[in-house]
Amino acid sequence: MHRNHRNDGDRSKALAIGMAAGCLLAVVFGWAVAWACSTPVYRYAMYNWASAPYQVFYFHNGQPADENEPADEDEAVNTTLAGLYDAEPASANVLLHAVDTSQDGQIELLPKVVVEARQAGPDGSSHAHIIFSPWGAKLYSGRMDPQQVQAMVDSPARKRVGELLDEGSAAVLLILTGPNQDANRRAEKAAADVVAKAAAGGIPIASAPDDFTTPGDLLPEPAGETPADNAGKGAGNDGGGDGGGDGGDGGDGGDDAPEVLKLAVLKVARDDPAEEWLVRMLLSVEPDLHEYSTEPMVFAVYGRGRAMPPYVGKGITVDNLTECVLFLVGACSCIVKDQNPGMDLLMRWDWQSTANKMAAQDEGISTGPLGYQEFTAGDSGDRTEGVGPADNASKTAAADGKPEGSMAGSGPLGPLGTEEAAPSFAARQAWKLGVGLGVGAICVLAAGLLVFRGRRSV
Template sequence: MRWFIATLAVLSVLLTATVIWACSVPVFRYALERWPADKYSVVVFYRGSLSPEHQKIVSLFNKEGAITQKSANAELQLVNLDSKPDPKDVELWKKQKSETLPLMVVRTPLPAPVPEGFLSGELTEENLVRLINSPLRQNVAKQLIDGQTAVWVFLESGNSEKDKAAFELLSKELKRMEKTLKLPEIEEADIEQGLVSVSPDSLKLKFSVEKCSREDSAEAYFTKMLLATENDLKDFKEEPMAFPVFGRGRVLYALIGKGINAGTIEQACRDLTGPCTCQVKDQNPGTDLLMAVNWEKLVSPTTQDEKELPPLTGLIGFSGETNKKAESVKSSNMLKNGSNEENAQSENTQIKDPQSSLTGEATGNTTSPLPSDHTEKMSTIQSDSVEKTQSNSLMQNLLIIVSLMILLVLGASYFMMARK
């Protein structure tokens, strides 16, 4: 009997958690709209003080700096080795086995799959540019912003026979998934709560594959980043890999060598297209990639022109252009404000002048009120919408309360029986 009551209690807790955290929006879309990309840690080791040149590079991480302006998910940590640094930082520096200073060490978001960092090198603007962006990453981001379910990055092994077989299998299975999988029906309550910003009918079930060569110097940093999404991927140098990327540049996990097969591909696709059973990002698998993309601006419904990604450029020059644009916008706003004040004064003059008012009526510049029946219809529609939202919220609250009451009753019963 006790085991029965305990089981019911556990089920009650699970029911409550499900009510609170589950939703019907597909995982890939929920992640795109609501999971901000975790930040990479860029640790700069130095001694004494930084030179003016290096200070200029470090300033790129400031609020007005290019890295921040480009919305790259990276943050800076400065470590002066002459100022009694944290022992953990010293350990990280020693693991690099490099005499170069200043030294830049990059780690994936914590808890990092590769704690010692996946990349280290001299602190230069060129290295930072290659770190935060690359042509392939821009291509992946553009497809995700356009609403694609996922972009599979196929990392070649260098063995043409293995790569060809794995790539053809992956491409074939993804086309099959597009035809056989179905997106979940999004509940009205989730739409009303704003869990998805686009019409459910506009959601795409579409996959694509982008090849990445380990020999491509333009994607060298990106390749190291992919291999750092799990702690043992660098051990499979002679095997092709497939990384499903979704949301705001998040890798679900890697398929390796013979692991790239129909079953694993289908499972990954189902994981991405199924309803989001847990809205808490940290409780879902995956590792974010470092990208220079303003997801917040580009993901929201806008015109196609506004969704164009900025070109790949240097960072220091970009900061200067950003400041000039800011000054230009500020000047423009001042001019607009001045113009608005003049217009306001002009309008006040017209209102005070009866002759001007009559002229407006004569030329037809008047606003006629809406018909009363139209107003009543609009009011009824809005009222129905509010009542529907309140009803859905009330139902969810009732489910939570009932679940908690069941849990309390079962807990009390278990306590009473234990005393007997």
């Protein structure tokens, strides 16, 4: 009886150790989940959602172009395109795929929509570029020159969007104007009213509960710092903007002062030659936007240049725009980017620098290393390699509800061979802490099980 009693006691101790380890694991992962759920969508998008790439397919017949075809210009264009994705510090979300039509089986490996676009191209052209948005809408078919490449990846309006986000705007209300000036003025007033409403504190930003504690609160303060040194970091840096689009600084509120939302407004003329590519991208966010050529549209652009589906014409109201902004400043519960509405714009911008600026002013993550976790999806392969096997979903017919000529499936056509880039320093530190705590918990659990089994054999 005494021996059985001892085994029961040992079993209880082992179970207690195991339960403690399980609780520790639950707390660690609970911190991560709680952070994601309490982080506003626009911040989570800036920290974690790398811009999806635009796909450029270059078709050639494997032979140098003849004397009537500008082979050198093709080479210059393709060299520029191939280097944009990995350019530093400002990269562009575009990938080049070279397709040698003289090799058997190359065309069959392509998604159906790419094959159809190729077949619909000009007859007799052995060299051509076909460009698709991340969701598979065909934006261009023809022969690109260096000037077109520059216009495709950058423009004054897109540069201004990057600047406004870099200056602390949660979102940019981009107004695509139409020929009806009265409708344009109504759209501008609605957007300006929403910016003013945000500046007045009328649109609250999601925040963690008052009793939420990050792991950083449990760690010693850095050498030479005290808790008082960190008080108020980032306060007042998301101040409200004005209707002109540049925004103003927020008030110098104390620790208990509510954070003021900063928005911006930017107008783009639909017929502006410098913004031809931007207009194409915006009108491909939804399949039927070309039907509203006379109506103004308002796109909320946030994160790393992601444009929300627009409000059009009479749908551009203060209530509707406020609802859109409330989604962007609400708690992020959707971790999967592709399940969120909108489409990434093609931009050449240093998003890592902008994300670092936002993180430095983000009170929600300033106290713990699990806050800012930037993950940048990179592609380290040769940008001009022949295409590899496409997945089965990409070979099927286009799904309903996508733009004409869209890729099949629920997500964008990604790079045809990707490799994840190294995360930023802050992300590495976060993962080190998480892995360390996880390994420690597993060790405690394993030790408890060993004690239990050892005692049981006595």
